Amino acid sequence: MTPVLEARGLGRAFGALLAVNDVSMAVASGELRAVIGPNGAGKTTLFHLISGLLAPTRGRIAFRGEDVTALSAPERCRLGISRTFQITSVFPELSVLENVRIAVQLKAGGNFRLLGGRGLIQASERRARESLAALGLSDRADALAATLPHGDQRLLEIAMAVAQEPELLLLDEPTQGLSPEDTAATVAVIRRIARERQLTILLVEHDMDVVFDLADRVSVLHFGQLIADGTPEEIRANADVQKAYLGGAD
Amino acid sequence: MTPRRARVLGLVTIAVLAVLPWVLARHQLSILVDLLIFGLFAMSLDLIMGYTGMVSFGHAAYFGLGAYGSALLLIHFQPPVPVALLAGALLAGAVAVPVGWFSTRATGIYFAMLTLAFAQLLYTVAYKWRDLTGGSDGIAGVPKTTLFWGGPSLADPHAFYWLVAACLVVSLRACRALTRSPFGRALEAIRENERRFVSLGRDARPFKVVVFVIAALFAGLAGALFAPFRGFASPEVMFWVLSGQALMMVITGGIGTLVGPVIGAMVFLLIQEVLSSYTEHWMIFTGAIFVLMVIFLPGGLVGTARRWMEARG
Numbered sequence: 042m043t044p045v046l047e048a049r050g051l052g053r054a055f056g057a058l059l060a061v062n063d064v065s066m067a068v069a070s071g072e073l074r075a076v077i078g079p080n081g082a083g084k085t086t087l088f089h090l091i092s093g094l095l096a097p098t099r100g101r102i103a104f105r106g107e108d109v110t111a112l113s114a115p116e117r118c119r120l121g122i123s124r125t126f127q128i129t130s131v132f133p134e135l136s137v138l139e140n141v142r143i144a145v146q147l148k149a150g151g152n153f154r155l156l157g158g159r160g161l162i163q164a165s166e167r168r169a170r171e172s173l174a175a176l177g178l179s180d181r182a183d184a185l186a187a188t189l190p191h192g193d194q195r196l197l198e199i200a201m202a203v204a205q206e207p208e209l210l211l212l213d214e215p216t217q218g219l220s221p222e223d224t225a226a227t228v229a230v231i232r233r234i235a236r237e238r239q240l241t242i243l244l245v246e247h248d249m250d251v252v253f254d255l256a257d258r259v260s261v262l263h264f265g266q267l268i269a270d271g272t273p274e275e276i277r278a279n280a281d282v283q284k285a286y287l288g289g290a291d
Numbered sequence: 292m293t294p295r296r297a298r299v300l301g302l303v304t305i306a307v308l309a310v311l312p313w314v315l316a317r318h319q320l321s322i323l324v325d326l327l328i329f330g331l332f333a334m335s336l337d338l339i340m341g342y343t344g345m346v347s348f349g350h351a352a353y354f355g356l357g358a359y360g361s362a363l364l365l366i367h368f369q370p371p372v373p374v375a376l377l378a379g380a381l382l383a384g385a386v387a388v389p390v391g392w393f394s395t396r397a398t399g400i401y402f403a404m405l406t407l408a409f410a411q412l413l414y415t416v417a418y419k420w421r422d423l424t425g426g427s428d429g430i431a432g433v434p435k436t437t438l439f440w441g442g443p444s445l446a447d448p449h450a451f452y453w454l455v456a457a458c459l460v461v462s463l464r465a466c467r468a469l470t471r472s473p474f475g476r477a478l479e480a481i482r483e484n485e486r487r488f489v490s491l492g493r494d495a496r497p498f499k500v501v502v503f504v505i506a507a508l509f510a511g512l513a514g515a516l517f518a519p520f521r522g523f524a525s526p527e528v529m530f531w532v533l534s535g536q537a538l539m540m541v542i543t544g545g546i547g548t549l550v551g552p553v554i555g556a557m558v559f560l561l562i563q564e565v566l567s568s569y570t571e572h573w574m575i576f577t578g579a580i581f582v583l584m585v586i587f588l589p590g591g592l593v594g595t596a597r598r599w600m601e602a603r604g
Contacts, residue, residue: 092490118492126490132483143480147491151473153501156465158473201491 043106045070045209045241046091052099052265053086060086062265063100068209073235073242075252077276078262079285084245085127087262088213091243092124093117104209119148123207125198127214127245133187137178137197140186141169144201172204175237176230192223196230203234212244216251228254253277261285308456312449320448326560327455328516330553331462333540335509340538341547342470343502344482345395348403349410350537352390353383353507355529357514359417359424362433362524371439372454376515383511384504386413391503395496398485410534417526429525433518445519455516459553462509466549469505478502539581545591554592 044067051064061083068074078084089095091102093114101110109117118124132140145165146152154161173179176196181189186197195215202210215231216224228251235242246252252259252273259276261269263285269276276282312320332354339345357379364375394405417424424430435445438454445451469475480488481495488495518524527533536559544555562580566573588595 094490113494115489115492115494118490124490126487130484130487130490132480132487134483135479139476139479143476143488144491146473146476147480147488147493152477152493152498154473155475155501155505156468156472161473162476205491 044068047103050100051097054098059265064267066260070241071239073257075244075246075256075259077252082262083265084262092211121208123202123205124211125202125213129194131186131197137184137186138182141172141200141204142166145169145204148205169204172200176200192219210240210242214245216248312452324452324455326557327459328513330556331459332510332513333537333552333556334549335506336537337541337549337552338506339502340541343478346403347406349406349534351529351533352410352413353510354514356383356386357511358518358524358528361515362430362518365433369436371437372445372519379515380508380511384508387504387507391500395499414526414529429523431523433522435519543591545593548593551591551593
């Protein structure tokens with residue numbers, strides 16, 4: 042079966058620095074893949090390359106077997122790649138519901154309806170409410186996004202991406218800055234959504250417990266290069282990974 | 292504000308506008324027409340500034356294009372005024388297409404500077420192209436023709452007042468509908484977080500160009516009313532000072548409220564009207580009032596009033 046996402050020889054240089062260096066990976070349909078690595082390993086850069094916010098200096102990216110290397114971020118989103126950001130990125134002065142609704146509208150189309158369009162707005166609102174319910178945010182629908190506590194803002198980001206009904210969901214450190222309780226809740230939500238919606242998920246994560254708890258497979262980045270790729274058990278047992286990341290200093 | 296309260300307030304406003312011509316003296320009515328025209332102009336700026344978050348320093352260019360377009364047409368061909376209004380608005384909108392296309396390549400202060408540069412360029416054209424525009428003298432003797440071919444004359448002050456008031460009310464309603472449409476909702480998302488908007492699947496620039504052109508159309512309509520009302524068009528109507536005043540009107544009234552800038556324009560011009568009859572240094576006072584308002588009434592008159600009403604329930 043064609044992988045949902047395939048990177049081949051992917052590289053990105055910033056001047057002399059190779060933030061991502063010759064990364065090849067394939068993510069199968071329905072898989073929950075985690076990318077881990079120490080700070081500065083190039084995880085977020087890799088995410089930007091896949092979502093199209095940055096252009097690679099080398100290599101190709103294929104989505105469902107189709108080369109998308111030349112496509113812009115909005116084009117990739119419309120094809121079915123939605124993402125969240127490491128630093129919470131929502132529409133602060135819009136309501137929680139409108140944050141999610143606009144995500145639906147932008148993907149669905151009809152964006153240049155200058156007058157009327159009430160039916161369009163209502164249809165997107167229904168889908169937005171479903172997504173909010175799936176993330177347990179229904180009772181905050183009318184609040185302004187800026188007034189949500191940090192944990193709920195992280196969930197709102199996921200709700201926006203999920204409402205777009207993507208095939209591939211990119212989550213950039215979804216539990217960043219969350220308390221242990223919120224982290225556990227977020228992990229549970231991600232697992233449930235992945236199962237219910239049969240999403241393929243690529244996840245960048247710092248928190249090892251989260252990664253080993255959630256992921257089907259784990260890829261390890263170190264200084265921009267992929268040094269290991271395997272099931273959580275294999276990664277835990279891998280000596281290179283131990284040295285590079287998992288507390289080799291201890 | 293509840294929709295019902297808003298509707299009542301709207302109807303009351305329309306009723307007041309309908310009664311005013313019989314209450315006001317002739318010169319007062321003429322001041323009121325001026326206020327309404329500049330209210331329409333300020334409202335058009337709010338579309339890009341308040342709803343999309345693009346601050347333009349060159350909005351007077353479109354007011355001026357509307358004024359010149361309508362003045363030239365009325366002087367040379369004497370069509371009914373609505374024809375001149377349409378022509379003025381379309382001229383402004385047409386010029387806004389390339390200007391918007393170029394300016395939206397930049398954001399923030401660079402966008403503002405580009406709009407200013409284009410506006411000053413157009414000002415210079417109006418100033419130098421004497422054969423067409425009359426240079427610094429401008430175009431005088433612009434006639435208030437008729438409502439339609441063979442229709443009633445608009446030279447009557449009441450008649451012209453009705454025309455301006457109708458244009459303002461219709462424009463306000465059209466812009467209100469625009470901001471509530473899928474397009475208008477997208478504009479607000481761009482204002483709030485453009486990067487996130489793009490990552491959700493659409494390029495922001497086409498939206499920005501379209502709203503820039505729509506704002507220019509309404510600014511052009513205001514200018515096209517101004518020329519026959521005052522009977523002239525001169526380069527001052529596209530000078531940067533007017534662009535700056537438009538920003539002050541929007542901020543005074545309340546960014547992102549549409550009605551606010553209309554009220555802001557009226558308050559701003561009334562203060563100017565009153566102060567300038569006492570002192571030639573009135574600008575010092577309008578400046579001071581503006582500073583105080585920005586500090587103590589953030590959100591402008593309408594924004595503050597809304598917060599106050601929400602707090603009271």
